[in-house]
Amino acid sequence: MTLDPGAGAREAPAQVSPGRSHHRLGSFEPELGGFLQDVTIAYETWGELNAAGDNAVLVAHALTGDSHAAGEPDETYRKDGWWEPVIGPGHPIDTGEYFVICSNVLGGCSGSTGPASPDPASGKPYGSRFPIVTIRDIVRVQKRLLDDLGVKRLALVAGGSIGGQQALEWAVEFPGFVEKAIPVAANGALGPQGLGMSELGRRAIMDDPDWQGGDYYGTGRSPDRGLALARMAGMMTYQSAAGQWERFGRRPASRPALCEEFGGRFEIESYLHYQGQDLVGRFDANSYMYLLRAMDLYDVAAGYESPEEAYARIRARVLFVGITSDWLFPAREVRAAAETAKRAGADASYAEVDTLSGHDAFLKDWDELEAAIRPFIES
């Protein structure tokens, strides 16, 4: 099920995964202002849409993810799909039963329109002229893609982190369209500690002289050091203190140095350097900033009188999944969101993944994640 295969692929920076399929959905007005004349969304699908168009599952990716949610490594993608164990025949999201879609978010850099894409008005990349996009914008664009794909109803929308924010926003924004939603490691609004860590990341990119005010495309320079540092800050929020003790402790570095030394290196340092460097070349620094900002700005209550008024719109069944050691979206705050939604009249429940893995548990603790979500999906 593919619309306009290949269209828009020219817009993707050469270094990033282009997506399997692309759909041009015309112009779009982001809710905070600006105008995008010609939006392309990269996506991938698994399984078959039924005649009623109501067996669709939308899977929403996290900050640096892409539309490749499932599948083994191949010539295009060097790693398994990021939710490979969750999606497939007999997996919690069963592709024998469901038509599964994952699209690269608006503002991303893996085939969908983002800051690196050419502005049709000038033919040059948007760069700093790309408008601020919100989680609601991302979801509204996904809705247009689903409409064009013939989806009449989402049996499920699920994702972690900003993917979880999308899952929640779907339930609020399109109440009649969604049967079930699973926001994992996300809640109605990020707390100040997360906001502060995001700002560290953005500042790192903006402080890099190669960022050039956001207009670095085609200059032969890009804010690689800033992006690597931003990623290092991000990685800190994806892990727990206890998990880092277990994994790194104060052990000396085992990897070769990527950067200069300063009195020897600890393993946690070389891990951060490695992760920082690893993102460079596979992700666009501006997209990183825009998507971080979308995460920060997301507030389920935006445009409503209160979170309760927003949650009261929900007609889907919603399972909030918290991760006990999550520092970015602490489990207590995810649980509180579920309780507020329930108080507001939504059919909301809460499950917890008990792990030391921190925020990133939804990308690695497969058994625990399955235990949390499978009963809800099958119920």
Next chain:
Amino acid sequence: MTLDPGAGAREAPAQVSPGRSHHRLGSFEPELGGFLQDVTIAYETWGELNAAGDNAVLVAHALTGDSHAAGEPDETYRKDGWWEPVIGPGHPIDTGEYFVICSNVLGGCSGSTGPASPDPASGKPYGSRFPIVTIRDIVRVQKRLLDDLGVKRLALVAGGSIGGQQALEWAVEFPGFVEKAIPVAANGALGPQGLGMSELGRRAIMDDPDWQGGDYYGTGRSPDRGLALARMAGMMTYQSAAGQWERFGRRPASRPALCEEFGGRFEIESYLHYQGQDLVGRFDANSYMYLLRAMDLYDVAAGYESPEEAYARIRARVLFVGITSDWLFPAREVRAAAETAKRAGADASYAEVDTLSGHDAFLKDWDELEAAIRPFIES
């Protein structure tokens, strides 16, 4: 009680507090290598040393602190001493009873020899040639200052954060010299989450082109943006998530913007920007890096077979003080250090400050801090 007043003041960068008194203590060999030909230590004292030389209290400052631990604002210091409510007549550290000393640490930038000081061999600032210094080096230099001041025994050594590491190291390194030690918000070795946050800060400075490999003195440029970003990362570790919810929440910024905007600002962001900018001009970026590294490298067990062997050396009574919401040195880890010390035979006890203020509580929650330390000091 002042030795060589004014000596060494020329070594301090113009922008930093020079210290009231200065002492040249000759050459020093840092334990990890290198050689410092002529070390000057800035210090300040309160109260009078008794004839026996045994009523001395050493107060050790934290990362960006200086020797001005007590006193009201004056022409030299625009703020109260950083432990003003703790030190003074009738205060927990009673200057009617004790001779109180606070010295700027080796490697610092407030009157003591550090990376910004001229290397006597070349006449130029050490910059990147300054050797790595450790908490043990800092303490050994303090010991030489105390010897020269005629101190025969420390009735007490106390401090928070890297000041707490110093208090602990004093008890281990000079067991016969110390009667009581109070390490606050510190333990025997920083955990990986703290190490990671430190590395973010160092990397921010090193990524700033104005850092120039550490040799920016006299170039007319200094890594101000990197230092500000490092400070922002530090501030994140000094506060707790709950405390930040209370103080900042998701409220929009109330301060005027110091930096560019990116889709509006949250209060936590403008607070971080302000704190980052506030450190620039009053602290040297290289000192920041060297002292962060001293914090990271501190391991009470260094040079011993085990932490237990180190703790077994202690002859002082030691009160470890944990802060319930501390993220940098979590209370559970401070408590564990106290328990290990006790198991090893040290006269160690533990008290806790229950607060949302996070790591920085030892610089603001005066009543709670006094409740934790006064009984121990008076006992």
